[in-house]
Amino acid sequence: MPALNAENLACRRGGRLVFTGLGFGLEQGEALLLTGRNGSGKSSLLRLLALMTPRLRGSLTWTGIEVAEQPEAWRLALAWLGHADAIKPDLTVRESLAGAQLLRKGRLDSLDHALGRFDLTAIADRPGRYLSAGQRRRAALARVMLSGAPIWLLDEPAAGLDEPSRGALHLTLREHMKSGGLAVISTHGDIHLPSARPIDLGEFAPSADALAEDWS
Amino acid sequence: MTRFRHLVARDLLTAWRRPGDVLLVLAFFLLAASLFPLGVGPEPQILQRIGPGVLWVAALFAAMLSLDRLFAEDLVDGSLEHLVLAPLPLELAALAKCLAHWLTGGLPLTLMSPALGLLFGLDGSQIAVLAVSLLLGTPSLSLLGGLGAALTLGARRGGALMSLLVLPLAVPVLIFGVGAVEALAGGAGSSNALVLLAAFFLVALASTPWAIAAALRQAVE
Numbered sequence: 001m002p003a004l005n006a007e008n009l010a011c012r013r014g015g016r017l018v019f020t021g022l023g024f025g026l027e028q029g030e031a032l033l034l035t036g037r038n039g040s041g042k043s044s045l046l047r048l049l050a051l052m053t054p055r056l057r058g059s060l061t062w063t064g065i066e067v068a069e070q071p072e073a074w075r076l077a078l079a080w081l082g083h084a085d086a087i088k089p090d091l092t093v094r095e096s097l098a099g100a101q102l103l104r105k106g107r108l109d110s111l112d113h114a115l116g117r118f119d120l121t122a123i124a125d126r127p128g129r130y131l132s133a134g135q136r137r138r139a140a141l142a143r144v145m146l147s148g149a150p151i152w153l154l155d156e157p158a159a160g161l162d163e164p165s166r167g168a169l170h171l172t173l174r175e176h177m178k179s180g181g182l183a184v185i186s187t188h189g190d191i192h193l194p195s196a197r198p199i200d201l202g203e204f205a206p207s208a209d210a211l212a213e214d215w216s
Numbered sequence: 217m218t219r220f221r222h223l224v225a226r227d228l229l230t231a232w233r234r235p236g237d238v239l240l241v242l243a244f245f246l247l248a249a250s251l252f253p254l255g256v257g258p259e260p261q262i263l264q265r266i267g268p269g270v271l272w273v274a275a276l277f278a279a280m281l282s283l284d285r286l287f288a289e290d291l292v293d294g295s296l297e298h299l300v301l302a303p304l305p306l307e308l309a310a311l312a313k314c315l316a317h318w319l320t321g322g323l324p325l326t327l328m329s330p331a332l333g334l335l336f337g338l339d340g341s342q343i344a345v346l347a348v349s350l351l352l353g354t355p356s357l358s359l360l361g362g363l364g365a366a367l368t369l370g371a372r373r374g375g376a377l378m379s380l381l382v383l384p385l386a387v388p389v390l391i392f393g394v395g396a397v398e399a400l401a402g403g404a405g406s407s408n409a410l411v412l413l414a415a416f417f418l419v420a421l422a423s424t425p426w427a428i429a430a431a432l433r434q435a436v437e
Contacts, residue, residue, distance in 0.1 A: 075301050090229075090234055
């Protein structure tokens with residue numbers, strides 16, 4: 001069985017079935033690229049994997065154990081990058097990153113390395129409110145890199161990034177996979193990883209039969 | 217426990233970087249309380265009679281003022297997702313946020329109350345009991361307020377809705393808080409009311425973190 005295994009996942013948000021019958025398996029060092037049109041459920045799947053959105057159906061196992069049975073350990077294994085960057089406007093980049101890392105009880109020794117990777121060293125002591133959208137995104141990516149978590153859940157990580165930053169993102173992702181990490185990444189075609197498996201969420205849109213079924 | 221401390225420290229640092237928020241609460245408390253002598257006239261007996269009630273109501277409103285920023289900013293900037301995903305129980309994280317709210321709201325109000333007590337002509341023992349009642353009562357206000365703030369996350373005009381939710385729940389705090397000072401004037405000891413305030417705080421401490429955590433999970437769903 002793959003390290004991370006999802007079977008027959010179904011998700012409902014706001015009373016609407018988003019996808020049904022979705023499954024995948026990821027081995028160490030593999031990444032899953034979620035593609036699909038707006039509203040096809042890429043973000044919903046990521047939120048479902050992070051246990052934020054409740055699962056309507058299906059199983060999700062990590063090293064053979066259902067993640068809902070060990071939510072704390074599962075959350076500790078995750079690094080999350082959502083739509084919002086979670087960079088505090090009143091704290092400096094360094095403080096935001098260190099704060100997030102201390103909350104995970106993680107180590108801080110690679111903080112400068114992560115800042116340097118995303119070209120944030122010069123603005124590390126600037127409050128978040130003075131950063132541009134792209135700079136905030138880079139800071140959020142540095143936080144993911146710093147986390148050292150084995151599983152990365154990234155919602156459109158390349159959104160708003162310039163070309164050099166996109167290169168840094170790809171380098172970071174390749175390093176992560178080489179060291180055995182997993183990643184689930186939603187993308188609109190701006191992520192290119194040789195070892196990544198694409199999955200089109202449009203294929204899991206609920207069929208007419210599924211919509212007629214009683215999901216309560 | 218270290219994670220709990222880090223969370224409190226981060227909120228305190230945020231408040232330190234934006235001292236206007238805390239000063240606004242204190243200025244509101246000062247202004248609201250000092251309007252009453254202007255409104256009802258400067259007669260010492262009347263002021264002394266209404267002083268404890270006025271100060272408690274002003275403190276209650278002042279505590280409401282700062283609640284909208286408790287979780288709303290975290291929801292907007294995405295930090296709330298990280299709080300929910302953090303490997304510490306969300307109940308503890310909620311408690312940390314409420315503690316930071318009290319340290320930057322209820323505690324400064326309590327420390328400021330003796331000065332306002334003088335304004336209303338309260339005597340020494342009344343001022344002391346008023347301060348103790350605020351010290352015991354304002355933590356409950358932060359917990360109840362945290363619940364209101366979490367429940368109204370994402371709602372339009374959440375601030376007004378939150379006050380409607382929280383103020384009725386805070387009525388016992390107000391009654392016992394004022395009661396503690398008034399019991400002095402009646403010649404009875406104020407310890408009964410103070411013990412009830414402490415008991416109310418313990419009940420709030422034991423119940424609200426779970427409700428706040430549930431509301432926060434709902435908000436990031």
